Amino acid sequence: MNKKGMIFSMDALAALLLVTIISFGVITSINLARVDYGSVLLQLNAVDGLSVVREEGSLEGFNNNSLQGFLNDLPVQVCGNLSVYDFEDKIVYDAVKNGCNSVGVGNMGVARRDFLSGNNVYMAKLEVWRG
Amino acid sequence: MFTWLSLRCGVANLVYDNVKLDKKGFLFTLTAVLFFSILIIVSGSYLARNNGVEKNLASGIAANHIKFIEDSVVFEYYTKILDLKPGTIDYLGDGQVRIDFPNAGNLPTLENKTELARKYRESMQGSFSLLGNINVTLINFYPNFTIIPYQSTFMKEGGSLIFYNPNYSQLKKVSVELKVDKSIDDVKKITIPSDSGDDNNPMIKVKIRDNGDGGKKGKGKGEEIIDSEVRLDPEAKNSFIIDFIPNDFVRVDFGDFNNKDGTYIASVDDVVANITLFEVRYIQVNESVKAIGGNLSLDGFGFKKNTELVIAWDGKRKKD
Secondary structure, eight states, X not given: OOHHHHHHHHHHHHHHHHHHHHHHHHHHHSOOOOXXXXXXXXXXXXXXXXXXXXXXXXXXXXXXXXXXXXXXXSOTTEEEEEEEEXXXXXXXXXXXXXXXXXXXXXXXXXXXXXXXXXXEEEEEEEEEEEO | OHHHHHHHHHHHHHHHHHHTOOHHHHHHHHHHHHHXXXXXXXXXXXXXXXXXXXXXXXXXXXXXXXHHHHHHHHHHIIIIIIOOBOOOEEEOSSSEEEEEOTBOOEESOOSOHHHHHHHHXXXXXXXXXXXXXXXXXXXXXXXXEEEETTTEEEEEETTXXXXXXXXXXXXEEEEEEEEESSOGGGEEEEEOOOOOOOTTSOEEEEEEXXXXXXXXXXXXXXXXXXXXXXXXXXXXXXXXXXXXXXXXXXXXXXXXXXTEEEEEXXXXXXXXXXXXXXXXXXXXXXXXXXXXXXXXXXXXXXXXXXXXXXXXXXXXXXXX
């Protein structure tokens, strides 16, 4: 066996090992907080959507035409499910964007908001996902 | 890194001495090591930068969500629980501060708003906090607010608009205009308190119009039932009362009511009154004026925030 080749291989292996160890150390020393950009946009959609339906008044009156219209006007590739719960956590309103499955799949954006209607407190939940 | 390089060079020299390698191999190894070191440093800094961007993004999303919750609480409080929105706080230039309420709404308003505020607080602190993975705490969350520094407390509940003035010596004027759903023809009796004659007492102005389209001010204003402006003693019982047939009334009380001097109450019974104007004037003091309605505390998503529910604020105060 060629002694030079052996030494050369060992040297290369040692260098590679060292590089691997250092790389591993560098990568693990950084706390990786991976953000899924798709989920971020969905989350923002949910938050903005709930603000719109609350502040323009259709949520307070449980106006089905207006709420269903809002869901149907979501961007083409986005599905949405709007639910409203009463103070006892019973569901009092539920609507899904036309053409979407009632259960979201994959990454979802979810926003909740408590609101007052008459003398009662309700919680609205808007879930959005890519359809 | 340098320690390691020195060590490695020593080992390499030993090996090279033994096998009598030429110096080209050593140079090659050294170059390779330097190259990979640089690669690692560049990769590390890229990862760190990328990680920084993502952390900023994550923190931006969290801040956005916190703001959303804060706005939603303020919206419900402002529009539903108070139903009496202070508009602008003006320095009039004659040593007085005026606070107006352009959206004072109607009388009667919702009954038992104290209970409504309690239920909302319970829901926010309970199921909302649990499901949203955030701790929301509403402190001093009641259907009233206080004008600082005058310590006047305002509230609307049922058929009454009430405000208490423990420091009534600072109160200069209260004006209210109501448009009622009754006709001037249905008025049975009008009672107007007599002027106290004391210039130190606040001026109380009451104007009430009927439901018609008549009146000097044009369409929709209604016929004036009363338009009175008198100085009243805050320690006496003073009342403007408009009785309608059969037994309905609108009244404005000022003075010693609810066991507190300086109390102002506008109330209705079987009458719906739209508050078309409501404003209060105080003596100007050398402090910023604001309307405060409790505190909101949020703890979650890496944020901790405790904020006053500021209903109105004088902003940049005018110089005297």
